[in-house]
Amino acid sequence: MTAAGLDPAGHPLLGAVIALADADGLLLSGRLSVQSHPWLADHAVQGSILLPGTAFLELAFQAGDRIGCSRIEELTLETPLALPERGGAMIRLSVGAPDQQGRRPLSLHSRPDGPGAEPEQWVRHAAGTLAPHSPDGPDGPYSPDGPGALAAWPPPGAVPIPLDDVYPRFAEGGFGYGPAFQGLRRAWRRGEELFAEAALPEEQRRDAGRFGLHPALLDAALHATGLAEDAPSGGRLPFNWSGVTLHASGAAALRVRIAPAGHDAVSVQVADPAGRPVATVQVLALRPASEAGLLTAARGGRPDPLYEVEWRPVATGPAAPAAAPVRIEPLLSAADLDAGAPAPELALFDCTGGDAGGAAGPASVRAALGRALDAVQGWLADARLERSRLAVLTRGAVAVAGDPNGPDPAQAAVWGLLRSAQTEHPGRFVLLDLDPERQHDPDDPQVAAALSVSLRAAEPQLALRAGRLLAPRLVRAASATAAGPARALDPAGTVLITGGTGLLGSQVARRLVTGHGALRLLLVSRSGPAAEGADQLRAELEELGAEVRIVACDASDRAALAALLAEVPTRHPLTAVVHTAGDLDDGVVTALTPDRLDRVCRPKVDAAFHLHELTQGLDLAAFVLFSSASGTFGGAGQANYAAANACLDALAQRRQAQGLPGQSLAWTLWEQRSALTGRLGDADVRRIARSGMPPLSTAQGLDLFDAALAARRPALVLLRLDAAVLRSRPPTRPCRRCCAACCRPRPARRPRWRSRAHAAASAAAGGRGPGGAAVAAAGPGPDARGGRPRPLLGGHAGAGPGLPGTRLRLAGLGGAAEPADRCYRPPAPAGLVFDHPHPQPWPGTCAAA
Numbered sequence: 001m002t003a004a005g006l007d008p009a010g011h012p013l014l015g016a017v018i019a020l021a022d023a024d025g026l027l028l029s030g031r032l033s034v035q036s037h038p039w040l041a042d043h044a045v046q047g048s049i050l051l052p053g054t055a056f057l058e059l060a061f062q063a064g065d066r067i068g069c070s071r072i073e074e075l076t077l078e079t080p081l082a083l084p085e086r087g088g089a090m091i092r093l094s095v096g097a098p099d100q101q102g103r104r105p106l107s108l109h110s111r112p113d114g115p116g117a118e119p120e121q122w123v124r125h126a127a128g129t130l131a132p133h134s135p136d137g138p139d140g141p142y143s144p145d146g147p148g149a150l151a152a153w154p155p156p157g158a159v160p161i162p163l164d165d166v167y168p169r170f171a172e173g174g175f176g177y178g179p180a181f182q183g184l185r186r187a188w189r190r191g192e193e194l195f196a197e198a199a200l201p202e203e204q205r206r207d208a209g210r211f212g213l214h215p216a217l218l219d220a221a222l223h224a225t226g227l228a229e230d231a232p233s234g235g236r237l238p239f240n241w242s243g244v245t246l247h248a249s250g251a252a253a254l255r256v257r258i259a260p261a262g263h264d265a266v267s268v269q270v271a272d273p274a275g276r277p278v279a280t281v282q283v284l285a286l287r288p289a290s291e292a293g294l295l296t297a298a299r300g301g302r303p304d305p306l307y308e309v310e311w312r313p314v315a316t317g318p319a320a321p322a323a324a325p326v327r328i329e330p331l332l333s334a335a336d337l338d339a340g341a342p343a344p345e346l347a348l349f350d351c352t353g354g355d356a357g358g359a360a361g362p363a364s365v366r367a368a369l370g371r372a373l374d375a376v377q378g379w380l381a382d383a384r385l386e387r388s389r390l391a392v393l394t395r396g397a398v399a400v401a402g403d404p405n406g407p408d409p410a411q412a413a414v415w416g417l418l419r420s421a422q423t424e425h426p427g428r429f430v431l432l433d434l435d436p437e438r439q440h441d442p443d444d445p446q447v448a449a450a451l452s453v454s455l456r457a458a459e460p461q462l463a464l465r466a467g468r469l470l471a472p473r474l475v476r477a478a479s480a481t482a483a484g485p486a487r488a489l490d491p492a493g494t495v496l497i498t499g500g501t502g503l504l505g506s507q508v509a510r511r512l513v514t515g516h517g518a519l520r521l522l523l524v525s526r527s528g529p530a531a532e533g534a535d536q537l538r539a540e541l542e543e544l545g546a547e548v549r550i551v552a553c554d555a556s557d558r559a560a561l562a563a564l565l566a567e568v569p570t571r572h573p574l575t576a577v578v579h580t581a582g583d584l585d586d587g588v589v590t591a592l593t594p595d596r597l598d599r600v601c602r603p604k605v606d607a608a609f610h611l612h613e614l615t616q617g618l619d620l621a622a623f624v625l626f627s628s629a630s631g632t633f634g635g636a637g638q639a640n641y642a643a644a645n646a647c648l649d650a651l652a653q654r655r656q657a658q659g660l661p662g663q664s665l666a667w668t669l670w671e672q673r674s675a676l677t678g679r680l681g682d683a684d685v686r687r688i689a690r691s692g693m694p695p696l697s698t699a700q701g702l703d704l705f706d707a708a709l710a711a712r713r714p715a716l717v718l719l720r721l722d723a724a725v726l727r728s729r730p731p732t733r734p735c736r737r738c739c740a741a742c743c744r745p746r747p748a749r750r751p752r753w754r755s756r757a758h759a760a761a762s763a764a765a766g767g768r769g770p771g772g773a774a775v776a777a778a779g780p781g782p783d784a785r786g787g788r789p790r791p792l793l794g795g796h797a798g799a800g801p802g803l804p805g806t807r808l809r810l811a812g813l814g815g816a817a818e819p820a821d822r823c824y825r826p827p828a829p830a831g832l833v834f835d836h837p838h839p840q841p842w843p844g845t846c847a848a849a
Helices: 037-044 053-067 166-172 217-225 332-339 363-379 409-424 445-456 503-516 534-543 558-566 594-614 639-657 682-689 700-713 722-725 733-739 757-765 815-823 842-848
Strands: 007-011 014-019 027-031 041-047 047-051 071-077 091-094 106-112 123-131 173-178 184-190 191-199 236-246 253-260 265-271 277-288 308-312 328-330 346-350 391-393 429-434 461-465 468-476 494-498 519-527 547-552 574-579 622-628 663-669 715-718
Touching: 007 027, 007 391, 014 053, 027 053, 053 071, 053 091, 053 123, 053 217, 053 236, 091 328, 166 173, 166 217, 166 722, 184 217, 191 217, 217 236, 217 253, 217 265, 217 277, 308 715, 328 332, 346 363, 363 391, 363 409, 363 594, 391 409, 391 445, 409 429, 409 461, 409 594, 409 639, 429 445, 445 461, 468 622, 494 503, 494 594, 503 519, 503 534, 503 700, 534 547, 558 594, 574 594, 594 639, 622 639, 639 663, 639 715, 700 715
Parallel strands: 328 346, 346 391, 391 429, 429 461, 494 519, 494 574, 519 547, 574 622, 622 663, 663 715
Antiparallel strands: 007 014, 014 027, 027 091, 041 047, 041 173, 071 123, 071 236, 091 106, 106 123, 184 191, 191 253, 236 277, 253 265, 265 277, 308 468, 461 468
């Protein structure tokens, strides 16, 4: 280890320590597995082996001990770390440089070990702050004779608590503690205080001296929190540690005092069997195991991460050459072109109408979309503009950090529409969102400079804020733990689910009952009780212990929805809303009509605004809108659907900016077919899987739903990313650009050296390399037309002999553009398969293009 430049950590959970050379920081690493640490297998939650929260605390102790920070000011457990039955996890514990008070940031990441692990598979599990210990601080000095001390034992006035059935009860709640963690020996209650004794079994006792505080021992002592009279039946796990100090190390047995410290929080005093201080915890926040993604890791081994769009500064690079300025002109009409006006290099369409800081509603959304659709269709219909680009200007359409009011939903809907237009017609459109706090005019020099950067840097989407240019990047969602845990659902309250009898609505209803304690459900759909499977769904939910009402109501009808909400009893008030309803009317952007826009917007947009307006005066714990990733990335053939979902994303962000609960969850395709996706065939699903965003299983989707509710971020993208596939996509594609932060290119490998003799032998073998593998040709061969290279449809030469007689269609996402992505060549127009359903005329069409 020293030969590799590493210092041994000398700790059972850590392997090496590295002092950073260019910063006053520290990096600790290790590998955890049930093979190397068998006792960890005794900590199972819902059938999955989870690293206990006390192990995160122990790792923080070890980091702090090495840099003179013995106090853990705060440590938040963001994501559980699940250990597989085979293999293990590599962990990295990072400690940053101190601030002026000597406090240091701390974070812990892990990824699966073994070959082939992607760099982006690192997951952050915990973050916090270490600080130097102050004897005059709130947790010291610790006096064994002071108030609440543990020298007198058993505690005076405390009543013993029987423990005969405690571990069987824990097992019924999904906590499978093995021998190493069954250390709770005795317990007492005195008012709201709990006292307990815990000890390690003999096998773990031998290693206790190598730990600051053995995780299995402290975890067993904290099992006493499950004996509180208000403890939930599903059990709780550590979530946030605050003000933790380790006074002595190596204990093999403990005494603890646990006292209330707020909602779902306790303070903890820890002593050895003689009453001498071991540790103090000012506040330990506990979270039900069903929340915060704590069970996500229990299904499939590791949690799928949550993503969100972050706007990052664009590297502008050198100025454009003066000899080739970008001509920017107003949007020309057909009459202008008929009169001989030259086609512009870049034209502007000002779509900044709307109230970026005020109220928005269905009418403003439709007005903005109508204007944008007319401009887009007119632009694409004129062949004289086929080599020109259209820059669409909006104001306050996207949520950039620092925007006080959140985005304008109507302007956001325009972005959804144009993202799809960009996907269908690459290189024809540029999106620029202007600062809602500054009145930039379309002829502002900053606008011209921004568009010049967009073209030069191949950034099809930009936002201008305070003179800075920003581009969207998909990133791991930031933690919302600073504000504490998500608000739990009140079992006495009513949860409204639109689309409640559909596939997603019914699955969410089950999860809310089994995982979030919802006991009163109001399931709303246009068919209501007449929907297929409604009776079976009601019976299943009632068997789970819920009261269920299924009602026929069109949520896009404001009066009908208001009447329904008025019927909710005051003794069971509405406390949560989940809007899953929606509809599809797919078609390329050139084929859309106002009616087709309205057909998709009505159940999505109108219903969402009605729910928003009619519930503003209610005390809601959650307001969740089901959106689609098509609004984030742009779905080919789904411009109307993308517009509606981008509008929902903005509405949720605006609600949070106003201090209201609001979340929009942008989903990719689920494997289980619903009324919306039942039209997709197996070939469509395989094609979507090849897009780099494979479909979600029902279990994965519900786990992501749990994690999203806990994260409380306003707009999340819930998907699985296949980084290797996305890396193969053209870097100029809007979706690929957005995912750039999650799909960093692998370092280029130096090609192997080949001798001239080896190359000559390969050429003599007819273009075959070692082993007879054919060497790929440099390009397409000539055809019969004068030796010219044969044009490829979108740059793809993979058509087989049966292609000429094959009828084609564009289904959902991707379609005819997909082959082009694999070859990094300009794609065929998305409308090609509609104009020419048989491929025989394609070569001439593509050659002309």
